[in-house]
Amino acid sequence: MVFETRSILAQLATDTRDIMELLNVNNLSIAFDTRDGKTQAVDNISFNVQQGETLGIVGESGSGKSVSCYALMGLIDKPPGHIERGKALFHNVDLLSADEKTMRGIRGKRISMIFQDPMTALNPYLSVGAQIIEPLLLHEDVSRNLAKQKALTLLEEVGINDAASRYYQYPHELSGGMRQRVVIAMALITEPELLIADEPTTALDVTIQAQILELIKDLQQRRNIAVIFISHDLDVIRYMTDRTLVMEQGRIVEHGQSQTVFNSPNHSYTKKLLASIPQQAKPVKFKYTPKKNSPLLSVNNVSISYADRSSRFQAVNNVSLKLAKGEILGLVGESGCGKTTLSQSIVKLINIDRGEILLGELSLHKLNTSELKQARKNVQMIFQDPYASLNPRMTVFNTLAEPLKIHRLAESSDIKKKVLNLMADVGLDPCWANKYPHEFSGGQRQRIAIARALAVEPQLIIADEPVSALDVTIQAQILELLLTLCQQRQLTMIFISHDLAVVRYIADRTAVMNQGKIVELNATETLYQEPTHSYTQQLLSAKLSG
Amino acid sequence: MIRFFLSRLLQAMPVIFIVITATFFLIRSAPGGPFDADKVVSQEVIERLNERYNLDAPIHQQYFDYLSHLIRGDFGPSFRYTNRSVTEMIGAGLPITFELAIYAIMIALIIGISAGMLAAVRPNTAQDYIPMSLAMTGICMPSFLLGPLLVLVFGIWLQWLPVSGWGYSPGDKILPAITLGSTYAAYIARLTRGGMLEVLNQDYIRTAKAKGLSTSKIIFKHALRGGLAPVVAFLGPAIAGLLAGSFVVETIFQIPGLGRFYVQAAFNRDYTMIMGTTILLSCLIVFLNMLSDLLAVWLNPRLTLDAKH
Incomplete structure (x- = not known):
């Protein structure tokens, strides 16, 4: 009797699992032919995705996280790629061995993708409307008019105002965040059961990132779709996912509920990844105590503008700052805020309209060619x-x-x-x-x-996003190196970044730029703990924590 | 749009003026003259000829006289063919050359684009190597070799097509058009392949694939427009080159087109005829380049006419 009940229960459990399970990947191995022989990109991984859940895959570049998902969509070029073995069952169809016709019916209809870079993921030659309705017209028997109506509703839903006029615009007329919203609308228009999001916010500014993540989360819950969320960014994965897989060199080294994985990691690699996130303030041993000598660099009321055919764009607007010898100044802001323009004017790659830049005693923009060469060395x-x-x-x-x-x-x-x-x-x-x-x-x-x-042997180093292209463990090493070098050599540094955590870790003082102006400049910890300007507060609240 | 045309026109004027001036003085600085001949002609006759064609005036005077006629649209009389004006002769030859060029460029586009696309879809396979080797051969093979070869095979051995003429017997336009078009087909094939390969590696092609589109839809709807950008840029100079370069083909196939007049004029020191055809061709080059820029803007929504000049 007891035995019977147990077997019924077990049967029930398998049944519910069958209903719940949307995708089951089993023993997937992928290799690529390269000039130096075979590279094992994915090595015998297995995982499943339940209906309506968000599964995170996290890992550094080359860990195989994207490749395995591209394989599910049949997007790997063969050759040089080979799917050596494995099964990926999606509604009893093996995605890895299905013929091209079956796969075309699944791609874009039942499984959709969002890609990393919205600048390049959209076809520049077609209007966004045409691109959004394309999968709908392809997979369903709907009229162009109806498809357009659906697209407009969806555009509103993903947060695009005046959708009707945006519909006819081309990708280059939209901002990065807007384009990613279009890509999301394009992926959702066929109401897929599974959405694969490959680093969907990596190319976006932090405030935009927060909005897009919120949007994906919201849509996922409202439509109850399953999401595979791929990212190298641990904070994003922690924020977005129910379960997490950690991948390293083609293998899954750890998997479990996201809370568990992040709070009590088991595998040494996961621990290393988590330890690499620069979360804390600048290490005490690198602390700089300002001395009362004359500043090495003074930027006084500098304004820089670009002339367009029709208008002038004020890139830097009346900015002043001073840097003492040995100090590290963090310069944060979103793309287009003028931080790079300002830094380039300090090496005189760009001319300034007004103001003065003093390096020691020298006024940089009054030097002749040979003096400038000497100054540039510094x-x-x-x-x-x-x-x-x-x-x-x-x-x-x-x-x-x-x-x-x-x-x-x-x-x-x-x-x-x-x-x-x-x-x-x-x-x-x-x-x-x-x-x-x-x-x-x-x-x-x-x-x-x-x-x-x-x-x-310069006096001043300007580092423009020096670690943004690097994996998190490498990033930690480079930051450590920069701090050590600055201390040993008494170097002064301007450290430009969009990444608030990185700046907090490295900078003595931090300046926040927005629309060409420095809106706040303070000792780093003070600024992070008690931001006074509303824009700084907005930036800091957009940063994902825990 | 109007601004684009005006600014292009302003840019073109000095170019054409320099072409006129340079040609005018260069042909006159070359040894020999229009009335030097094997026959011995009396001094008196030469003098009267020079007087009639304004060749006895100082050279700068000749130059300004020519310019003032030119502004009134008068290319002057031919030095070689008595009682025929340059305008008249260009009017007779140009339509024929133009027709030949249109056929040739059509052949070049159809063959070139299809071959380039075939190659780009499966790069580094036989489907790539075969058309591309043919294209390389096409580029290397001069038309004075290809023309007679085609005549030999299709005209003499197989007797399928006439060996020469233009509009005298059915099918006599086919061989000249192929001969003239083949080199350009080869260039276009290579440009198409390069352009398509670049576009097919773009992220948005992957997006299109992820939507479930078939390969042919991806190519025609998503890739072709971008992939043809290099071809479009090449088209303007190519058509102009086709017009100017048609003289070899016209000579081989005995076609009374402009190209033959051009070459003969150079041999005959027919000063006004050389000037007339040169001016016409340089205007065409300027115009066709403008046209291909317009086409590029029309194909690519990211470009605007303002940003192009």
């Missing part, structure tokens, strides 16, 4: 993208030796020694000196870029 930049900012045809040695030669900072006999020392300082093995940039990882390349900036 200010060096580190850029966001270490892939683009290094010359791919120069070895590390030549990259680092070049500034020494240009500024005649070393005798030719000394150059080699100097370069090798420099490499050691930034944590690069000196025996790599004859390698080319493509042979290094992103973090190592950023180390090369840092070494190049340090080569001429």
Whole structure:
């Protein structure tokens, strides 16, 4: 009797699981052919997705999180990709072995995707309306008129005002956040059962990110669709998901309820990831105590504008700030706020309209060419993208030796020694000196870029989003390196970032920029704990915490 | 739109003026003259000829006389063909050359775009290598070789098509059009392949795939417009080049088009005829380039006419 009840219960349990389970991925392995042989991108992973839940997949670049989801959609190019084995059952259809016709019926109809970069995910040649209704016209027997009505309702639902006029606009006429809303509308118009969101907010500003995440969460609950949410951003995953898979090098190293995974991680890699998030304030050992000497850099009432054919755009509006020697100033703000323009005017890559920039005693915008060359040596930049900012045809040695030669900072006999020392300082093995940039990882390349900036022994370093392109564990290492170098060499630094946590970790003082103006400038901890300006408050509240 | 045309017109004027001036003085600085001939002609005859064609005036005078006629739309009399004006001769030759060029560019577009698309859909396979090798051959093969070759095969061996002429017997326009179009087909194939490959690697193609679109829909609806941008940019100069370069084909196939007049004029030192055809061609080049810019703007919503010039 007891036995019978138990088996009925077990039967019930399997039944409910059958109803609830939308997708079951079993032993999926994917490999890619490369020049150096086979690369195992996904190694024997299994997971399932229940109806109406949000499953997060988190991991660093190359962990296989996106590849496995592209495989489910049949979006992997074969060759070079191979699905070596595995099954992915979605309503009794194996997504991995189904023929192209079956897959076309599922893609865009029952499973939709949202992609990372709304700038490139939309076709620039077609109006947004045409792109939104396309899947509907394709999969369902509806008239163009009805499809348009549905699209307009949906556009309103995803928060686009005056949808009727937006409908006929082209992607380039919309802002980034707006485009992502369009992409979301496009994915939802066929009322799919499963939505795969691949880093949907990574390319967006923090306040926009918060809005888009809120929107996805809201739509997901209202329509009860299942979501696979892929991200490298742990905060976003924690905020968005019910369950989380942590992937490392093609394997799932940890999975469970998101709360559990984040609060009490089991696997060492998860712990490492979580520890890499810069959440706390600047480490005490790097604290800088301002001395009462004259400032190294003074920016006085600087205004910069760009002339358009029809109008002038005020990029920087009457900005003043001072930097003492050895200080790290964080400059935060959203895209288009003028932070990069301001920094470029300090190396005189851009001319200023009004005001004055003083480096020590020198007025930067009154120098002649040779004086300027001398002054530029004292200010060096580190850029966001270490892939683009290094010359791919120069070895590390030549990259680092070049500034020494240009500024005649070393005798030719000394150059080699100097370069090798420099490499050691930034944590690069000196025996790599004859390698080319493509042979290094992103973090190592950023180390090369840092070494190049340090080569001429500058007084001031301007780092423009130096860690935004890096994975979180690498980011932590580079931040640590920058702090150490600044302390050892008494360097002054302007650290530009959109990432509030990173700035809090590294900066002594922080300036918040909005629409060309510095709206708040204060000691970092004071600013983060007691923001006075409404924009700062808005920025800080948009940051996801826990 | 009007602003675009006006600014283009303003840019074109000095270009055309320089072309006129340079051509005028260059042809006169070349040794020999229009009335040098193998036959010995008396000094008196030469002098009377020079007087009649205004060649006895100082060179700057000739230049200003020519310009003042030109502004009134008069290209002057031909130095070679008595009693025929340059305008008249261009009027006779241009329509024929134009017709030939239109057929050639149509052949080039149809063959070139299809071959380029085939290649781009499956890059680095036989479907890519075969049309692209053919295209390379097409680029390397000069029309004075391809033309006679086609004549030999289709005109003489197979006897399918006439070997020369223009509008005298049915089908005699086919071989010249293919000969003239094939080089351009090859260029267009390569440009299409490159453009399509770039577009097919864009993120929005992946988006289109994720919507469930079939490969053909992806290509025709999402990729073609962007993929053809290089072809469109090439089209303006290509058609102009086609007009100017048609003389070889016209000579091979005995076609009374403008190209033949042009070459003969150069050999004959027919000063006014050279000037007339050169001016016409440079105007065409300017005009066709403007047209292809307009087409590019029409194809790409991100471009505006204001930003183009």
